[in-house]
Amino acid sequence: MTALDTAAGYPAAAGLEQLLGDPRDPANPFGFAAAVARDAGARFPAEFASELGPRLGLSFVPPEHGGLLSTLDETVLMARLVSRRDGAAMPASMFSVTGAGCVLLAGSARQREEVVRLLAGGGVVGFAMAESAHGSDLLANECRLDPHASGGFRLNGGKWLVGVGERCDALVVVARTGGRGPAAFTAVLLRGEQLAAVRRERPVGTGGLRGIESTGVRFDDVEVPADCVLGEVGHGVEIALKVMQLVRVLSTAANLGCADTGLRLALEFARGHDFGGRALVGHAQPRRAVATAAALVLACDAVALTAARGMHALPAAQCLWSGVAKRVATELSADVFALCSDVLGARSVLRDGPFAAFDIARRDNLVVRHIDTAPDANLRAIASLVAQFPADAPETAVPDEVAAAFRLDDRLPPLRLDRLDLALRGADPVSAAFPGVAASAAAALRGAGESTAAARVRRVEARLTGVVRAMHRLRAGAPADDPRRLDLAARFCLLHAAAACVCLWWFNRERILCSLPAGSAEWLSPVLAVLLDRAGDRSPRLDERDAATAYALAERLHLSNELLSAVPLALADGPARTTGSEAQR
Known part of the structure; x- marks a missing residue:
């Protein structure tokens, strides 16, 4: 193969x-x-x-x-x-x-x-939930959907930042139908006459994703028939929050795509630019920066792939996994651009020339950070979920559905959005099963002479357990708004990502990953290094050994026009661009 x-x-x-x-x-x-x-x-x-x-x-x-x-x-x-x-x-x-x-x-x-x-006809469905006065405080929203004598409703108020609101052919609106709490909101689908009655305000552009203009919308006593309601009255927030799990997982693709472009452009520049009589990549610091960025992209790739598969295999766990994927993808892709911009120097901010796409990708990536879930709101939700894990839960065997989320050859069950949940019922399947996976994976790595990778696997296990216990201590003795909860949630996300990378390797050790021989940990060890370092509140670049490994892998995949991914695809790119000393070699 x-x-x-x-x-x-x-x-x-x-x-x-x-x-x-x-x-x-x-x-x-x-x-x-x-x-x-x-x-x-x-x-x-x-x-x-x-x-x-x-x-x-x-x-x-x-x-x-x-x-x-x-x-x-x-x-x-x-x-x-x-x-x-x-x-x-x-x-x-x-x-x-x-x-x-x-x-x-x-x-x-x-x-x-x-x-x-x-x-199927190329139409667009918009979504209106946020309001400018309340931001991510969704339960404070004021736009109202009031019952009417006709048996339907009247919609009044406004919504903010409706994506492609000028172009949408249908619009889902979540508006208040009750007094307080999540059950006070209902979702409705507007089309035809109802949509025509919506007043669309001036679009608002952003520094990134230019051309994707968000629009404010106003509802002035818009008549909404009863059959426009989605599900049941009072279920609007529940519906929206469940669907946001799907959106968060899909949004990782935007971070990965932007980061992939940033990394490839930096790699091309480093290979082709003369500095001190040799290619820039021949110098330790830029080479290490590119290598670290490559390890971060691979970490994001593993988390995105497994979270997406988990939507099929473990839908009830996606209230946690999707939030982790969103956090990891936005944070690590931002790190990729910081590292690569240092390699490109002034070229990282130029609007023309062969590397102009870099700054566009960086700005687009930043906007994705704030789409669908505010960063702190996401961390608060993760902190709440982790705090509810059973304390010192007994180690469990790996359920079949967990293995299916990671084993890339397994056939997945159909996607069932109706099985998404807003709370974990018991422990997170990965956190509960990871001690057993870690012990087996570490033993296999030691047997293959990969002692550094084995040690990192056991360190992930110990730190993941430690963060969960620390969250339990805070829950018992600290106020609900203690910022240390968010700090622990951020560390949990990185360690959960590291555990996902180990599981991806372990359940596919008979399979080729990243174009490497089956069972190779050449990609895993540097990825665990960058995740562990960031989970320890440090953000160093890779050491010399890990940098050499990660750089060689990134360069090989780049030059062979393969996606930097556990499941590489052949890219349609032509020959890599070369300049300066690289062109002369």
Whole structure:
């Protein structure tokens, strides 16, 4: 089996990449030059929306509802391949996921059919929940949906930052129907006459994802028939929060795509730029920066892939896993850009030239951090979940569904959004099963002569247990708003990510990962190093040995035009760009 045979399970993603072509081709509408031109004019990426809208718009819709979903990890890969060319392209072609997800989760058969038909025709479903006066304090929202004598409702008030609100063909609105608490809100689907009565305000642009303009909307006594309600009255917040788990997992693709572009551009520059009579990459510091960035991308990749598979295999755990994936992807991708910008120097902020796509990707990546879940709100939710883990829970065997989330050859059950939950019922499956996995993995690594990797696996186990116990102590003796809870939640996310990387390696040790021989820990050890260091409240770059390993892997995958991923796909890129000393070698 060759390395690229591992992409056989993702035919839609592999075909999409070839369709999009070489991003370095200046004439390619899906390439870097086109992205730079669109960004300069703050233009909507219409080429992506028209070409890919129906395909990506149905990529998260289960086939029983008329969609194109195979598995969610393939959808993440597809969105990542699009985002590496232009971060704005993913929302342009997939912004319907939140609104359409609410309909798929709670809508009637008629509502689902209408929305799927709309998506298949390239239409867009908007989502309106946030209000400018309240931000992430959703339970303070004031927009009202009041009962009317007609048997329906009247909608009054306003919503804020409705993505592609100017373009949407349907709109899901979550508005207040009661007094207090989560049960005071209801979700409705507006189309036709109801949507025509919505007053759309001036779009608001952002520094990144330019052209994806968010719109304010106003409702002035809009008539909403009773059959527009999604699910039941009073379930709006529950529906939205469950669907946000799906959105958070999919949003990791945007971080991965942007970070992939940033890393590749920095690597190309470091290999081709002369400094002191030799290529920049021949110097220890820039080489170490690129290597560290590569390890961070691989960490994000592992977390995104396994969280996406977990949506199928362990849907009830996604209230935690999706939040962890969101936190890890946004934090580590920001680190990737910090490291790579130091390598590129002034070229990292230029708006033209061969590396102009770097600054666009960095700005796009920053905007993704604030889409769907505010960072501190996400950490508060994670802290609350971790604090509810059973104290000193007995070690458990690895359930089949946990193994399926990590074992890439396993057939996944269908995606069931109705099985998502807002609370863990007992322990997190990974945290509970990890001690047994860690013991077996460490023993196997020591037997293969990988003593450093083995020691890191056991360190992940010890620190993960320690963070959970520390959270229990805080719950017992500290006020609810103690900021140390968020600090512990942030550390938990990194350690949970490290555990996911170990599980990914352990359950696929007979399989090729990252184009490496089966069982190789060449990718795992540097990844654990960067995650453990950050979980210890430090952010150093890799040491010399780990840097050499990670750099060699990143360079090999880059030059062979493979995605930097556990499941590498052949990229459509042409030959890597070279300048200076690299071109002369």
